[in-house]
Amino acid sequence: MKKVITIVLCLCMNAALLAGCGAKEEPAAAPSAEPAAAPAQEDAMTPETTPEAAGEEVNLQFLANETPILTRDFWQVVVDRYTAEHPNVHIELIFQPSSNITVREHAKTLLSTGQFPDVMVMATPSDFVPSGALLPFEDSDVDMIRPEYVSKIDGKIYVVPYKIQVGGVFYNKDLFKENNLEVPDTWEELIKICDTFNSKGITPAVMGLKDGWAHTLPFQCIESVDVLSKTPDWPQQRMEKKVSFADTPEFVEGVEKFVDLMTKYNTSDRSSMTYAQSNEYFFSGKSAMYMMGSWTQGDEMTMPHDFEVGFFPIPGDDASNKVMPLWVNEGLSISSKTKYPEVAKDFVKFFIQDPTWSAQFLQTEQLFTPLKEEVKYEKTPLHEEIEGMMDEYKGIPNFFDTVGDNAWIAGGSDLLIKFTLKLASDPNADMQKELENLDREFDKLLDNAQ
Amino acid sequence: MKNWKTKLSDFLFLLPGSLIYLIFMVVPIVVCFYYSFTNWDGISPTYKFIGMKNFVNLMTDQAFWDSVKTTLILTAFNVIFVNVFGVLIAVWMDKKEKTYNLCKAVIFIPCVLSSVVVSFIWSYMTQGNGGVINEIIGFFGGGNVDFFASPFVTTLTVTMAISWAGLGFYVTVYDASLKTIPQDLYEAAQVDGASAFHKFFRITLPLLVPGLTISVIFSVINALRQYDFVKIMTPQTIETIAVNAVSRMTDYNMLGYSSAIVLVLFLFIGVVTAVQYLILKKMEVDY
Numbered sequence: 205m206k207k208v209i210t211i212v213l214c215l216c217m218n219a220a221l222l223a224g225c226g227a228k229e230e231p232a233a234a235p236s237a238e239p240a241a242a243p244a245q246e247d248a249m250t251p252e253t254t255p256e257a258a259g260e261e262v263n264l265q266f267l268a269n270e271t272p273i274l275t276r277d278f279w280q281v282v283v284d285r286y287t288a289e290h291p292n293v294h295i296e297l298i299f300q301p302s303s304n305i306t307v308r309e310h311a312k313t314l315l316s317t318g319q320f321p322d323v324m325v326m327a328t329p330s331d332f333v334p335s336g337a338l339l340p341f342e343d344s345d346v347d348m349i350r351p352e353y354v355s356k357i358d359g360k361i362y363v364v365p366y367k368i369q370v371g372g373v374f375y376n377k378d379l380f381k382e383n384n385l386e387v388p389d390t391w392e393e394l395i396k397i398c399d400t401f402n403s404k405g406i407t408p409a410v411m412g413l414k415d416g417w418a419h420t421l422p423f424q425c426i427e428s429v430d431v432l433s434k435t436p437d438w439p440q441q442r443m444e445k446k447v448s449f450a451d452t453p454e455f456v457e458g459v460e461k462f463v464d465l466m467t468k469y470n471t472s473d474r475s476s477m478t479y480a481q482s483n484e485y486f487f488s489g490k491s492a493m494y495m496m497g498s499w500t501q502g503d504e505m506t507m508p509h510d511f512e513v514g515f516f517p518i519p520g521d522d523a524s525n526k527v528m529p530l531w532v533n534e535g536l537s538i539s540s541k542t543k544y545p546e547v548a549k550d551f552v553k554f555f556i557q558d559p560t561w562s563a564q565f566l567q568t569e570q571l572f573t574p575l576k577e578e579v580k581y582e583k584t585p586l587h588e589e590i591e592g593m594m595d596e597y598k599g600i601p602n603f604f605d606t607v608g609d610n611a612w613i614a615g616g617s618d619l620l621i622k623f624t625l626k627l628a629s630d631p632n633a634d635m636q637k638e639l640e641n642l643d644r645e646f647d648k649l650l651d652n653a654q
Numbered sequence: 655m656k657n658w659k660t661k662l663s664d665f666l667f668l669l670p671g672s673l674i675y676l677i678f679m680v681v682p683i684v685v686c687f688y689y690s691f692t693n694w695d696g697i698s699p700t701y702k703f704i705g706m707k708n709f710v711n712l713m714t715d716q717a718f719w720d721s722v723k724t725t726l727i728l729t730a731f732n733v734i735f736v737n738v739f740g741v742l743i744a745v746w747m748d749k750k751e752k753t754y755n756l757c758k759a760v761i762f763i764p765c766v767l768s769s770v771v772v773s774f775i776w777s778y779m780t781q782g783n784g785g786v787i788n789e790i791i792g793f794f795g796g797g798n799v800d801f802f803a804s805p806f807v808t809t810l811t812v813t814m815a816i817s818w819a820g821l822g823f824y825v826t827v828y829d830a831s832l833k834t835i836p837q838d839l840y841e842a843a844q845v846d847g848a849s850a851f852h853k854f855f856r857i858t859l860p861l862l863v864p865g866l867t868i869s870v871i872f873s874v875i876n877a878l879r880q881y882d883f884v885k886i887m888t889p890q891t892i893e894t895i896a897v898n899a900v901s902r903m904t905d906y907n908m909l910g911y912s913s914a915i916v917l918v919l920f921l922f923i924g925v926v927t928a929v930q931y932l933i934l935k936k937m938e939v940d941y
Binding site: 632 | 659660662666693696697698711714715716717780782783785798801802803804808889890891901904905908911
């Protein structure tokens with residue numbers, strides 16, 4: 205009898221092991237040597253046959269980017285606004301599981317486990333387009349966006365941009381006034397300003413390295429001004445192996461400028477300083493300048509500071525080259541495997557165009573809109589200062605986040621991030637050797653691509 | 655002779671554990687081996703077989719060799735620290751009759767904390783501005799220490815945290831090993847006039863070799879596989895082999911290449927473990 209009970213218990217244990225193995229839907233297909241299947245093309249739907257008209261319950265997943273400013277409650281607002289108008293649509297918000305994981309990394313994990321969300325925040329479509337994971341938008345879907353901000357990969361639109369951000373230098377106007385300094389028009393003038401602050405014991409331009417990405421901002425802006433303003437399709441040329449990093453004098457000079465900024469004009473404990481601590485350092489008045497993206501305006505509104513904050517674009521060698529690096533790559537994408545492509549597109553359009561949400565979204569980080577129509581929202585004096593400059597300066601893509609066919613191959617910008625981190629943090633790094641290594645590794649990436 | 659019912663129940667008892675081992679240990683290794691010969695990016699539905707190309711590229715991959723150097727430095731310092739201090743603390747603790755259990759509990763606490771939690775704690779402790787360690791140094795009049803000043807210093811900082819977190823486990827192993835040493839050997843040595851120094855080096859250490867074998871092998875394997883601490887604590891200026899492998903997969907979409915790195919690491923750990931075992935086994939003595 206005991207043996208029978210024992211055997212039954214063993215069988216139950218084995219059954220319990222397998223209990224979690226049920227597939228809830230079609231599992232991710234194993235990769236094969238067959239050509240990739242084209243993204244599903246849904247049949248043309250008439251208003252009578254859309255899920256909404258048919259009263260069908262629609263469930264969508266929306267992968268959003270949680271940050272200290274863009275909280276879960278913040279994103280919930282747009283979901284609630286949309287579902288109030290479309291009661292049969294349920295949108296589940298999902299986020300990256302921790303701040304150490306980017307939305308991009310989380311999206312890749314979800315894709316590889318067959319759980320790719322229907323709608324997602326997307327800044328790097330080139331990571332996902334080769335696998336056919338994203339559904340292309342029609343030209344009519346992006347009618348409301350200014351054409352210069354719509355990017356295409358192989359002639360197709362995969363991201364509807366929802367914001368524009370700029371990169372440049374936030375500066376302490378009071379410190380500049382006290383030291384009789386003017387906003388620089390050239391790189392040489394900027395270095396003189398840095399030397400002045402150094403001599404007074406004030407950190408010229410703080411930049412923490414701990415988070416592994418913040419330091420790329422000055423690098424991106426410098427290379428945009430030095431390289432992209434003269435050769436806009438340089439990334440594409442590099443990916444076609446027509447040029448190299450080490451043999452492009454403008455790129456190398458940009459690297460030297462960046463290394464000087466990080467090592468001579470930064471804090472001594474930059475390696476252990478996080479992005480949040482860099483913000484705090486600047487807004488507490490310890491650093492004269494802070495080279496960062498325009499989302500810093502959100503911190504300018506919330507962090508206490510007792511000086512006036514100004515902004516100027518990073519200057520190049522030539523004062524007449526008035527350019528301002530922009531990010532236009534981030535927006536919303538749709539999964540090619542979504543069951544409800546029309547509803548997903550409708551939600552994306554609502555997100556971009558609903559006046560109330562649009563205003564709230566742009567106002568929170570004092571963003572700039574890519575829409576043709578003006579969006580009215582409360583702007584800070586700093587925001588208006590930057591907006592005025594956008595008319596005066598020509599917008600160019602930021603170096604890491606080029607778009608469309610000019611977008612870096614998957615992993616390309618990560619190689620650049622590691623390259624810049626090495627030079628910024630290791631006092632013994634050999635720049636020439638690192639440049640050659642960068643070229644070698646980049647070529648391996650290109651060779652590995654399918 | 656076992657009858658079929660006994661054999662069936664033996665088999666069924668072994669089945670859950672074997673299945674788990676097969677699914678989570680054996681199958682991933684086989685799959686990893688397979689994909690290491692492809693250029694699969696981890697998300698596309700297709701890939702190509704590229705033979706040994708990933709392994710050939712590894713030979714000239716500076717980032718990989720930097721990660722090997724970092725891993726070996728980390729391993730060397732960590733293994734020496736946890737084993738030397740593991741023995742010393744176990745011997746010290748063994749003499750504490752009244753506070754033995756308390757000492758053991760306190761030393762073991764870091765081992766029960768998640769490595770992610772410990773990484774975050776040490777990350778805050780080692781901050782340049784406002785970190786606890788620098789605040790203490792400042793209190794005693796010292797200047798700020800940049801715990802991430804260079805890749806080598808960063809490696810030592812991470813090793814310090816890893817050693818702190820793992821020390822309790824090795825103390826426990828050595829403590830258990832100490833308990834197997836017959837006390838009459840010490841009494842005989844005492845009668846012969848042996849000093850504490852002689853007792854330690856002539857009795858304790860030689861008879862601790864079985865414990866040493868386990869501890870050294872475990873500490874080497876754990877150090878060679880290190881990921882969490884390096885990923886969370888450091889400003890990404892150093893990589894261990896594991897961090898390098900994962901970043902190849904997640905950042906560069908090179909799962910095939912990442913598999914090749916993991917396979918090389920697996921084989922390296924296997925060889926190192928086998929060599930250690932053979933050497934340390936020969937050192938065991940029996941009085």
